[in-house]
Amino acid sequence: MRLSCLQENLSRGLSVIGRAVATRTTLPITQNVLMATEEGRLKLSATNLEIAITTWVGAMIEEEGSITVPARLLTEFIGSLPGDTIDITATDRPKSLELKCGRSDARMNGTDVEEFPPIPSVDEGVEIRINAAALKSAIGQTVFAAANEESRPVLTGVKMEVEGDQLTLAAADGFRLAVYRGQVAQSVEESVGVIIPARALNELNRFLGDEDETVQFVVSANRSHALFRLGNIEMVSQLIQGNFPPYSDLLGDAMKETKAKVVVQLSELLAAAKSASIFARDSSGIIRIQMVPTGVGTGQIIISSRAEEIGENTGEIDGQVEGEEAKIAFNSRYLLDVLSAMNDEKVSLETSGPSRAGVFKSPDSDQYLHLVMPMFVQW
Numbered sequence: 043m044r045l046s047c048l049q050e051n052l053s054r055g056l057s058v059i060g061r062a063v064a065t066r067t068t069l070p071i072t073q074n075v076l077m078a079t080e081e082g083r084l085k086l087s088a089t090n091l092e093i094a095i096t097t098w099v100g101a102m103i104e105e106e107g108s109i110t111v112p113a114r115l116l117t118e119f120i121g122s123l124p125g126d127t128i129d130i131t132a133t134d135r136p137k138s139l140e141l142k143c144g145r146s147d148a149r150m151n152g153t154d155v156e157e158f159p160p161i162p163s164v165d166e167g168v169e170i171r172i173n174a175a176a177l178k179s180a181i182g183q184t185v186f187a188a189a190n191e192e193s194r195p196v197l198t199g200v201k202m203e204v205e206g207d208q209l210t211l212a213a214a215d216g217f218r219l220a221v222y223r224g225q226v227a228q229s230v231e232e233s234v235g236v237i238i239p240a241r242a243l244n245e246l247n248r249f250l251g252d253e254d255e256t257v258q259f260v261v262s263a264n265r266s267h268a269l270f271r272l273g274n275i276e277m278v279s280q281l282i283q284g285n286f287p288p289y290s291d292l293l294g295d296a297m298k299e300t301k302a303k304v305v306v307q308l309s310e311l312l313a314a315a316k317s318a319s320i321f322a323r324d325s326s327g328i329i330r331i332q333m334v335p336t337g338v339g340t341g342q343i344i345i346s347s348r349a350e351e352i353g354e355n356t357g358e359i360d361g362q363v364e365g366e367e368a369k370i371a372f373n374s375r376y377l378l379d380v381l382s383a384m385n386d387e388k389v390s391l392e393t394s395g396p397s398r399a400g401v402f403k404s405p406d407s408d409q410y411l412h413l414v415m416p417m418f419v420q421w
Contacts, residue, residue, distance in 0.1 A: 043077070043107025043132035047084055047099055049123045049143060055086045055099040056117045058275060061245050063113040064090035069159070075116060076158050077132070077139070078108035084130075087161055088113060093242050094161045096276045107132050109152040111139050119148055162278050164269035168234050170204050170259040171227040174272065177257055178250040180211045180222045181243050183383045183410050188240035189215035196284035199237035204230055212289045213240065218376050219289055219413040220383075227256050234261050237286055238268060242279035249275050296401050296413050299394040302368035304333045304343055305405045306361035308389040312381040314345040314357035319374040324349035327374040328417050331391070331400075335363045343391075347374070370396050371417045380412045396421075 056075065064072035067090070076087040084101040087094065109132040119141070120128070129142040137152045181200075189197035194216075203210040207229040211222045249272055250257070258271040261281075270277045318329045325348060332344040341363025348354030370393050380402050381389065390405040393416075402412040 043079060043109060044105035044130070045079065045084060045101045045103045046127050046129045047101035049120060049125050049128050051099050052084075052128060053117075053120050055084075055097045056113070056120060058097045058249070059086050059088040059095045060113065060117060061248070062088040062090055062093050062095040062277075071110065071153060071157050072159060073113060074110040074153060074158065075113040076108065076110045076155060077130075078155065079103050079106045087158075089159055089161060091159060092239065092280055093245060094278045095245070096161065098274045108155045109137065109139055110155055110158050111150045111152045115150060119150075162267045162280075164260050164262045164267050164278060167260050167262045168204075168230060168232050170230055170234065170261070172209065172257045172259060173227055174250045174255040174257050176224055178247060179385070180209070180224055181247045181250075183412075184211045184213040184220040184222050185240050185243045185247070186379050186383065187213040187215060187218050187220035187412070195282055196237055196286050198241075199239050199282040199286075200243055201235070201237050201286040201289070203233070203235045205233040206230065212286070214287055214289060214292075217373070217415045218380070219287075219292055220380070221289055221293060221411045223409050236261055236265055236268060237282040237284065239279060239282060242268075242277070246270050246277055249277075293401070293411055293413060296394070296399045297392060299398075300365070300392045300401075301394045302333050302363070302365040303390060303392045304341065304361045304363045305388055305390045306343055306359050308381065308384055308386060310359045311343065311345070311389060312378070314343075314359055315374070315377050315381060317357055318345050318347040318355050319378060320347075321349050321352060321355045322347040322374040324352050326417070328371050328419055329374045329377055330369065330371045330419065330421070333363050333365075333368045333391075333393075335365075335367060339364060368393055368395070369421055370400050371419045372400065372414055373417055376414050380414060383412075384410065 078085045084099045087096040123143045126144050131140045139150045139152050141148045201212045207225050209224045209226050213220050260269040322329050330346045335341040339362050343359045346356040386404040390403050392401045399413045399415050
């Protein structure tokens with residue numbers, strides 16, 4: 043293999059695939075990056091056996107070939123070079139990679155590509171096209187609610203369902219539930235319901251911009267893998283097998299007996315919650331919320347927290363209150379997470395009692411719903 047490419051382009055490509063490089067592994071080859079020539083470009087691939095990321099870099103190819111080299115060593119060395127053209131040569135005996143840039147030369151020991159794990163192929167299956175900006179918003183409003191612990195594997199993923207032109211993403215960890223509903227770029231004939239690892243969606247979210255690009259999403263026929271393709275980047279992820287909780291039933295139960303509802307400015311509630319969270323750190327992270335009607339459709343929200351050894355904090359916000367006076371307490375992290383993820387001017391909070399879940403949503407739309415279980419406190 044012999045080629046030349048710009049340092050800037052190669053460094054950018056290595057940063058794209060870097061998060062798929064294995065860190066702690068019993069298979070050392072997964073700490074390598076696969077470099078190969080393909081259709082007049084340089085292909086870079088990495089995999090940790092759960093996800094695989096591939097990207098292509100523009101290059102002047104003189105001789106075809108392939109090699110794998112340690113990803114960290116290559117990335118750090120390329121990052122240290124000046125912004126100039128890099129000449130790259132792979133040799134078979136010994137198996138190594140030689141790099142020249144300006145007055146700097148280096149040689150790295152490599153490994154035969156046959157030892158590198160094969161990247162799963164997802165050529166056939168159900169193809170879905172989603173607007174990149176819409177997918178970025180959907181992931182950003184749901185993925186943080188997935189569980190971190192592996193005790194229930196299905197909860198470490200995000201349930202994605204596509205039926206016709208309707209897209210639904212749902213994530214839950216047993217204490218909260220986030221559901222986003224939107225549309226795909228074009229209707230599908232076959233309905234799809236899969237659980238995508240939250241880690242994979244977090245990686246995908248790094249590549250998504252706010253442009254009107256379209257992401258191609260292909261689910262394999264046996265529902266074992268999913269492929270995401272965006273520009274010069276492809277990511278393949280394993281899918282989680284199992285039954286996701288019936289989130290529609292959970293939302294229905296939480297909203298069918300609403301006793302109190304308040305609508306306030308999102309920025310004001312978020313600011314008050316951040317202030318309260320400072321005191322909540324030493325009181326099991328508890329933030330108390332009281333909804334107090336003061337007239338027809340008017341009222342106040344009182345946000346408070348207290349810690350015996352430190353002190354207490356109270357903030358008041360004017361809002362639209364419907365129903366009876368109500369009290370509910372939330373874990374500060376869960377409250378800040380949902381308020382930070384929402385992007386509307388106003389937020390609606392509905393509850394049917396201090397021991398029932400609170401539902402956060404836009405007052406004008408059911409596109410995004412977020413259910414948070416309450417904390418039991420002495421009032």
